[in-house]
Amino acid sequence: DMLITESTKEDSGKGAVAKEYLRRKDSASTGHFFVDDLPENISEVKMLNPAVSCIQIERVPPKEIVASMVGLLPPDGKVVNLKELFILLSRTH
DSSP states (O other): OOOOOOOOTTSOOHHHHHHHHHHHTTOOSSSOEEEESOHHHHHHHHHHOTTSEEEEEOOSOHHHHGGGGTTOOOOSEEESSHHHHHHHHHHHO
């Protein structure tokens, strides 16, 4: 399954959405991936769903986002485009 979601100020965030989805699906705790470009979303998903592997797509040069990453959980992997993501995912299965 692929779950595509976006955060708004009214909702509880992508981490909560992922947790609810996994609870509803009665899914195993491993074998799930979350992909996002924002370190804040990666950190939130990892905090609420520790068994989910989080991959960050670095669309913004790292030096521009380093200041906002203080105190955030790091991603499990990083890619710069979808082609790299597909290669990374193919290695895990």
